[in-house]
Amino acid sequence: MELIFEGYQPDKNALEESLFHTANGYIGIRACPEEGQVQGIPSIRGTYMNAFYDIKPIRYGEKLYGFPETQQGIVNLTDVQTIRLFIEEEQFLPSSQGEVLGYRRSLDMKFGFAERFIHWRSPKGQEVEISIRRMASLLVPELFCLQYAVKALNFSGKICFESIVLGDVSNYADASDPRVAAEKLRHLVVENVRMDEQSGLIESRTVTSNLKLAAAVSYLPPHDFKLQMDGAADSLTAKADGNILQGENLVFTLFAAFADSRRHDNPASKARQTVRDALLNGVAFYEKAQREILDEFWENSRVLVKSDEALQNSLDYSLYSLYCSCGRDEVSSIAAKGLSGEGYEGHYFWDTEIYIFPFFLLTDRQRAKNLLSFRYSILPQAREHARIMGHPCGALYPWRTISGSECSGYFPSGSAQYHLSADISHAFMQYYLATEDIDFMAQKGAEVLVETARLFLDAGHWYEGKFRIDAVTGPDEYSCIVDNNFYTNAGAQDTLRNAVIITRMLIEQGKAEAVFRKTGISSSELEQFLQAADQMYLPYDEKLMIHAQDDAFLKLAKLDLQSIPPDKYPLLLHYHPLWLYRHQVCKQADTVLAHFLYEDLADIETMRRSYEYYESCTTHDSSLSRCVFSIMASKLGEMDKALDYFRHSATMDIDDAHGNTKDGIHTANMGGSYLAIVAGFAGLRIKASGLHLAPRIPAELEGYEFPFKYLNSRLYITVDHSSCHIRLTGGPAVQIAVYNRSLQIGSEESIDIVIQR
């Protein structure tokens, strides 16, 4: 369970910084070179904290009514990762001095640390082996440990470690790429720098959002090394001088702790206490805890794909990254890039609910619940957003946000994506179906369902007996502001129905008090929800016998994707949006995704035709696309394709297939890779009718297996080419429909089913 990159490739540095970042859901530190930023080597030096943001203005060429004036953005924090090494006064600068004789980056996913190994010969001929280990503690989320080990191979002499802690940091910017911030702005202002003999503290405040951050450091120098601390207006330096003997391996340890005012009353005291505790506990204490926590994580979550080591490794990397990216509290969620980079500015999108949430729902209930509670916490802002968008009632979730305000600066592929509100409602309902946690629905879920249902009822209108929703954008951003997007209308239908189902269930159980009080929902309104849901217009093309992506899509000009030169992908970077909107071309799965999420809306042959049609016009320019095609290929029994799409999806970041992993990993795609097996190969669905499985297996794989939770039980599924073995590893008996045949598995029992082709 290790990701390993061999060889020194400075030009791939920024990519490696993302891939080997260390995070724990609260903080994330890119794997930037300890020796510091070097001119000419691509690098995005960054440290981030989930949901810790500043606010900056959004500028417009022409600002129309309701365009958000400001945007939240993740903040690059105090930089603690610079450690300069001097050997006999020669600085270790592998990119410009001496010679790199060996180089390896690795991420150990069992033990939870990243390592950088360099075998280096200095200009004067001293050879050292440097191993730097980094860990973001899963036990103490504020804590980051860095152990800098140096082994003298062919000399004895003086060495010096110099840690520099920089408070003067700014965010990365690239004006040419719409997917990252356009303007370099300083967001963090240092307010206080303090130190004692073994530790230091930098307190800062964000410029506009006025959030406090404390970054504390403490050090364990090698024995007999003298530590000398020095402070400046916005930085700290810690120097440790001493001698190394040939063959000796010395370790300089840095503990850093980050604490913020969104979670802590006194961030400075929290950060300082954390690094002081760390000095007392020592690294081994946190390493042990790290291992234990990960053992449990893997036990609950690990998906095995047999006999394809590369795939297995990619999949491990995906699940590990999801775990380390997922917020640990109700103020945070999972950013599009996790905590690994600044792409999409640390915003939360629908990625969470549709691509990532199912993983946590099936493996880690508390995190799943946190993710929903986060959405519940920003319901007031979603209501406000709905008002701005012209709806007198209901809640419209912001397309991209950190703490609830709409942060999209281009509404046609931003606020117009009304489907997000349905996606969130869908996640709430999935949670309920998987847990039967009616109390959570009474407290939070019902309110979200009712408010989002109201939104759709107001956004749509009746026309010739059908309920239509115009001028929205579906998941496919290559067709914006369309009428009756199938995905959106299907989601709206689902939301409207579920709002009714849950509210009525609460009424029956005498638990409806909160939802009545908070929403004032009436039975006539519920009736309206149902009518709109029942008569929801779902565009269908009689000739092609498929659902149309929207009213216009199938009439647009066709585009031969083969005729477009490879260097013109992703199209969004080479074609004006209008040109894209004018053609039958999709950035990602849209109708195909609807067929996955709302599979009972169409028969299998319609889905097959739809799959084939949309596959021919989808570029997969979005990282959220291929995994969905994989899932649906499985559903259609196209297992070669399913595997092919899954492979693309699972290896996307490691292969840097989209060329932008330097800006951060693609967490939605990672969730999608998980789903490609669990919902795809294994056909797992959680529906009102219960748990469903329909396992299939690609010819190229020997088998796959995974654990999951359902209601109060734990199950483990093992699939090979002959059978599917389902074992109940904990909890009471459960009912499962396998290939639509209902089976019961008793406590500690297992069953075997012959695999269908």
Add this chain to the structure above:
Amino acid sequence: MELIFEGYQPDKNALEESLFHTANGYIGIRACPEEGQVQGIPSIRGTYMNAFYDIKPIRYGEKLYGFPETQQGIVNLTDVQTIRLFIEEEQFLPSSQGEVLGYRRSLDMKFGFAERFIHWRSPKGQEVEISIRRMASLLVPELFCLQYAVKALNFSGKICFESIVLGDVSNYADASDPRVAAEKLRHLVVENVRMDEQSGLIESRTVTSNLKLAAAVSYLPPHDFKLQMDGAADSLTAKADGNILQGENLVFTLFAAFADSRRHDNPASKARQTVRDALLNGVAFYEKAQREILDEFWENSRVLVKSDEALQNSLDYSLYSLYCSCGRDEVSSIAAKGLSGEGYEGHYFWDTEIYIFPFFLLTDRQRAKNLLSFRYSILPQAREHARIMGHPCGALYPWRTISGSECSGYFPSGSAQYHLSADISHAFMQYYLATEDIDFMAQKGAEVLVETARLFLDAGHWYEGKFRIDAVTGPDEYSCIVDNNFYTNAGAQDTLRNAVIITRMLIEQGKAEAVFRKTGISSSELEQFLQAADQMYLPYDEKLMIHAQDDAFLKLAKLDLQSIPPDKYPLLLHYHPLWLYRHQVCKQADTVLAHFLYEDLADIETMRRSYEYYESCTTHDSSLSRCVFSIMASKLGEMDKALDYFRHSATMDIDDAHGNTKDGIHTANMGGSYLAIVAGFAGLRIKASGLHLAPRIPAELEGYEFPFKYLNSRLYITVDHSSCHIRLTGGPAVQIAVYNRSLQIGSEESIDIVIQR
């Protein structure tokens, strides 16, 4: 022929600055108080030059491919209009000191000057009558004259005139209004200040576009007054001290000249020479020329509406303003606000071709031709723009521009308005039909027609035997990025056909060499043009029996305009665009305009139903709307409505009906007011079949009359309730179809026709 505002209303100052501005097509000076800017009095101090621009960045929340990075904007020029008056050392500051006993602003449209009259009593009791006359010379376009006359009513004593010429100027900004610039930026940098005893010169350069501007001044102080010039780094002062006797009227004259490097090799020398000439010639010389030029203008252009003095006055104001706004060369056109303000940043839109061009075509051929030549001059940029927008061939005119680059910062209601290219082609064809100037078409027109036709052929596509154009925006900006906008498709059809007609005509006449050489047009391409035109899809609703504004419009949610509170208009300032896009609501005439321009596409009953349908959902939030409804009301014989819409349209600026005339006059609406009579009441059309008239008259008017040119003849039409009198006042006999009956009018002849109801 005078516009008069009586009474001192400082809160209306900015409005009056627009209305009483003085312009001549080259320069325009807002009627700002000579005593200078006063805190608390709304004012937009501005002096502008047609097509003189700077370049500034356009910022985006999310910048996608092809979004323009910069924008041209009209520049506020060196401010020459400050003249302080001191009476016995007390400064004339009517807003804060002393007492205003009488106040009048007037614009004399026969003599071509604006006047500000103030009867003022100083705090110490001296009474003066001040009359300030301003004139932008129609003879010498660089020249602006200001005569500051003071009459001492009840005292004799010292007075002093102090002229201040400011080079440090910046543009106006209002971040809250999408129709004016959002950022206050400095665009002009002073490079040189020079002076001698009687004149001064400030040379400047624009910051980014690097255009040179020279502003020169010279003075004629009252006899016996001592003139003292003083210069600073970026300003000039001229002081004239002397004595005034009770009853005496003294005049201090300022000549200012502006010259730029887009028109002049040596702007400084041109400006200086101009003000020196002026000193020699004296004001009377220019006043006489002004009168003569205007006499000719009115003779060729004046429209009389009988027995409604207010309407007559408004109409005079409209035509006068058009004349003073219209560029005098091929580098300039007519900005949306003329030269009266900074609204829409001095950009040229479709306003020119569809609303204003017909006025010049019928009254002033040279200006009409200039306007087309300007469009021809920016054809290379239109080709480039087409490439950016994804078209491998053809030309797409920029929605808003000064010298050819696309300046719109919100493409859904900017670049997406492909109809502009059809509008321009339409104007070229109208020019040809009205003049039969085939040489102009050979040199310029055919190339524009072919290139715009190519654009539409590439933008559209074939579907089920019809040619469709998707993802464009029609004139109605409350429905953006729509499929098969009727107006656009009709315009595309017209363009495609006219490109073929003109090219084939040139071939027949042996004049096609230039168009072949410049466009490489082939006969098979012409055939494709024709096929697309013949099979152009023009959306039609079988149930309503009207043309649909676009594929989706008639299925959108209906909106009861009565239910919207009056303070929510214009809707664009109070509703998010998505909400507008989702409803059947129009900012302006769209399909109704198509029925005017392309009237042979529908029968009269279809037009009537269409008119009624769209009238019920049009807010007229655009100033370009009512005039079109007036024209079409006339066509349908709804003369009361026609008059009503015409009245709204004609008085819009004088009444400040849209509340934003402070940012400049609405030139398109002024052209539309002209058309409401000429094309509306009189039913004048110029078509391939010749000249058409169908005069009608509203009950409330006694009559109307106007001159116009057609082919090589001049005609004069007089309409009252009994007859339409058509006189050929010059040139050879012409054929006219009146009420579709063809008549010939011989040289110097006239005919009378009974008016139809």
